[in-house]
Amino acid sequence: MSLLKWLDKRPMLQFAGISMLLNLLVEILSRRSITAGFEFLLANPLLFLYNAAIILLTLSVSLACKRRYFTMIIVSVIWLGLGVANCVLLGFRTTPLAAIDFQILKSVDSIISMYLNQIEIILIAVVLLCVLAGIIIAWKRTPKKKPKLLAAISAVIAVAIFIAASTSFLVKAQALASNFGNLADAYKDFGFAYCFSRSLIDRGITKPDNYSEEEISRVLKAIHADETLAPELTPNIIMVQLESFFDVNYLKGLSFSENPVPVFARLKESCPHGFLTVPSIGAGTANTEFEILTGMNLGYFGAGEYPYKSVLHKETCESICYDLRELGYTNHAIHNHEGTFYQRHVVFSNLGFDTYTSLEYMNNVEYTPIGWAKDAVLTGEVMKALASTSGQDFIYTISVQAHGRYPQEVVDPGQKITVAGIEGEKKRVAFEYFVNQLYETDAFIDALTAELSTFEEPVVLVFFGDHLPSFGIENEDLSNANRFQAEYVVWSNFPLEVSRQDLSSYQLNAYILKQLGINNGILTKLHQTLFDQEDYQAALEMMEYDMVCGEQIAYGGVSPHLPTELQMGVSEINVSGIRRENENAYVYGEGFTEWSQVIIDGNQVDAIFIDGNTLMIAAGDMEPGVSLVVAQIGDKTILSETSIYQCP
Template sequence: MKEMIKKYLYNNYTISLLVAILLNFLIESFSRHSVVAALNYLVHSPLVFLYNTLLILLTLSISLLVRRKVFTFTAISVIWLAGGITNGIVLNNRVTPFTANELKLISSTFDILEKYFSKFQIGLIILGVALALIGVVIAFFKAPKSKDKVNYKKAVPMFLGGILCFFCLTQGALKTNVVASYFGNIAFAYLDYGFPYCFTNTLLNTGITRPANYSEASVDQLKEQLASSESTTIGGSNLVANNDNQLMLQKKAPNIIMLQLESFFDPTYMKDLKFSEDPVPNFRKLKEQFSSGFLTVPSVGAGTANTEFEAISGMNLEFFGAGEYPYKSILRKTTAETINYDLKDLGYSTHAIHNNKGTFYSRQKVFKMLGFDTFTSVEYMNVEELTPRGWAKDKYLIKPILDALKSTENSDYIYTISVQGHGDYPSTPVENHSKIKLSGFDDTERLNSFEYFTNEIHEMDTFIAELISALSLINEDTVLVMYGDHLPTLDITNEELANGDMFQTEYIIWNNFGLEKQDANIEAYQLGAHVLDQLGIHHGTLTNYHQQFKDEADYQENLKLLQYDMLYGERYVYDGVNPYEPTKLQMGVNEISISEVYQDEEGQFIVKGQNFTDSSRVKINDNAHETIYVDSNTLKVPDYTLNEEDQFSIQQVTVTNHVLSTSAKYKVGQEEENNQFYDQGFEEGYQAGYQAALEAMNPPMSE
């Protein structure tokens, strides 16, 4: 019996398998915040659990190749365990799980720690990391080292054989749907397929796989087809070639405003729910009057930035790695042709607006790569009202949108990203919150969550009507494209929806100059081309491709070919040279400036100027000072005495003290500069229109 135990149980292979099982279980317990949930996962998804165990076992087998087997085994085990713990911590504070891409952004991790954790908790995290590192170091020096040299002739073939077997196992798992290669919702994928597989997938499966038919000849052939189709469409479009053979608009094109609404959809599509009143009356009325349809988006419950990427770039996200966010990967390295760049060719100015922090998804960096001229984040807005979950209300987007419109004399393309509908959604009633009451679910907690969500959506619906009223008072042709970025994180299934597809939201193309109503169901990556087609604008590689070839049999195959060539290939479509330079992104449309500094009668140091917000911070010489926001023209700096030699500027900072921009320096006694940013007549018209718009919604548009 002792010999049998020693032979079959007390050996490296058995120990490795048992450790892999234990590690997998602990990882899922941390990730799911529950040992019971991990047991439930093991019982209901045994094949997935086994697959992930074998994946961990494969990595542990690296110890076969070294003499320091105990150290290597321990280090790999610690890495897996640290990943599971990190994922558990991350999921305790956001919907999106921990991915490999975030290892590349480790420096930005420290920027968000203070928002989510107390100083005591941060101390515990640092202590835990330090203890883990100390343990690994001790293992390196103290763990026994194999006395025998590694038999590489045996170990290497064994290890490579293990990799080959696991590769074949993976192919079988994919074909039998044990695991998946595409994650429509990365949060759900981690729950369905386990942390080890999903995290490894985000590590190894990134970018676009080189198409089998990729070559200069294949791209040139497609390029010729695009050029030919573009030339045949110019005659019926709003484009004409000038004397330099460059395309230009025959007449001033309308402003184009894209309004991406956070988690917005019509809740009445839920078959079992009943509502005390229509939650989206304005959106419903607009659907009847203007072009509309279903919009298929790349994710469910999360992934705002990916819907955003598809709509701006015209690229299909399914060709990228599972769960990949291009904002976190390729767009950190290169620019991409987008509607922004295409419209800038035609004289448009391009703006991005988001009532959330400017560093979210690193938009303050990524938007340079997408061709935006300005980016107005929440740090450049005066938001006075938040949702019960702490998100800015969408009504505060109206002024930034109008500010962007009046900032230029030419046409504007404005991409607006809302945040009010963001989760999570409370499972208990919020006092004095819900005007609309719901019924139909036996699950009280889920019903409460839906009721909270529905009432936030109802406010967003009112915001839509207020925005349209404001735009109607401005004497410029304007198109407003409204759509939801994805369905909310409320465990919605296809079977519960009247339309039967949880990847569908809806869009509407409102306009103030009589565009013909043309309803169609489209993909998010087709949306921009669809809108420009109705406006007679056929310019841009992917824009023209979607407009002319979306019904062809090889549409998706050639779309992948173009995307690969543009981002990862030789850029044959651009004759080998990327023509798109990163823009000099201006944070905020309105100039922030200081007009006067002084010590008041009470000895308080006062800074006067324009366009201050609650995110403004006074910088004196090289030091940032504590700043009290009074109003958009006034800031106070406690415990400072005026020194006439000092120089002053205003920084706009995030909640984690990341500096987004710094104003021009001001020195006492300097000649006052004229900082008037807009034409006074236009300014007066704008202010009158804006105030009238806010009053126009009483009663609401739907009444």
């Protein structure tokens, strides 16, 4: 009897061998190294077998199918596809593939050209077509077999019990973790199959064992939740989240023709500052943003979770915006990128923002050689937001200029700063490009502080980096020895005593508010009161669960935070008139940008942007009596529309 026939009569043994082979291939792809893949097998044989068992569980379903071998091929292709996708993804960022990535594919679609060139996109398409062709051939040629439903059920149950028992044993032995403090390290330590599978099912916050009304009441009493201060001064508060920004002088062994961040360095010498531990590296801007705005520790959420795509997509959440609203603040968000990215045009309403100015509402935008909007435009947008109200403003500004993927060929011969100490021409070129983008972002910091230094109202301005860039930076490469540490600095146009303190990003807003004598909000009080207490993290986890996944006992059973009527742009766009001239027609109004499109009787027509007050369309499109609106459209989504203008 041949080996194949022998294995054919013993399908579970066959599946076991395939699962171990698939696991090895996936680990090699995940670690982007053949050697590292085998090292995981040899150094962690129990974890390797545990991950193989997870793959075996999915293969076992094949027993219930007539086309057993075809189903086995499909399952194998899926696992290999995930491994390849993770391998490719890790070439652009440090965070490995998680289930949530498939939920944010729509956001990625608009920026794919900044990461992949046309040849790479074509190659991916060809590979996908080849895989599809292979699947079709497999469907036609693989034999049918009598389904073994009982055997399949027995196999699935047996493997599932083995996995459950192994999970319990490995967790108790501290060889496996159920919560990931660092997703990238978790994939390396525990294996791709386990971590990715956990990201599929792990959502929200796990219920603490001692969660109860009595425990919530105890925490509320400890933080004096019913005692809200009356601050003497309520200045405008501006927080500026800087894309991939950090002081590159912390990198060992590198030298620069001049300091790439001279302004930030100068501010650190004269202003309060500290390290800021963020939840991600190389990507994950929205998660740093979430922690800053809400004061919630993302570590208590699911593996690889993006709250912007889960809990915040439909529900509100306590935030600094809701807290400051109690003091009369108007809350603005500003971002020089597409408004739909990370679904911010939806999420910001659930975080309490009143206005959101995205790229589609900006004029005079300059771009980097690879297509990201430059940060210089943000200075004017911040000043517009301040001028749009007569009261106090909270402004959360998100920059984008230093975003990757960083080109490995020179795209700007006029770059000012050169770097020495990097091995490899392509790596040096990519890092020099990044450093020169930092230099321009640093100039934006200078321009904004200069503008605000003469502003008549009191202002507190906080700059901070969202994460380090995706250059494979390790702790040993940094003099501060922590690749999850960005920095923050606090500037003000009035005397403000702020002590130096290293923080995590979820602590920053409460820390800033404390310096101003503001303690509105339950989480704000919790951070300010329990920061150095032994039960700080346990209380924070309890309160996060209660607010996001629990019974909202802290709020009396019903959250007081209602979604806001989010206005796109700080001022409404309007149409004031039209004029026909020969073959052209002109639409006049206020607030037009290059993203303004004319819609007539529900149909979009070709429009040419002339200036902020004028759009031009074909006269034939503007018949008397038609209904006309101007819409701001980003990523094929209408973000806002003007009131209907009836054409005379």
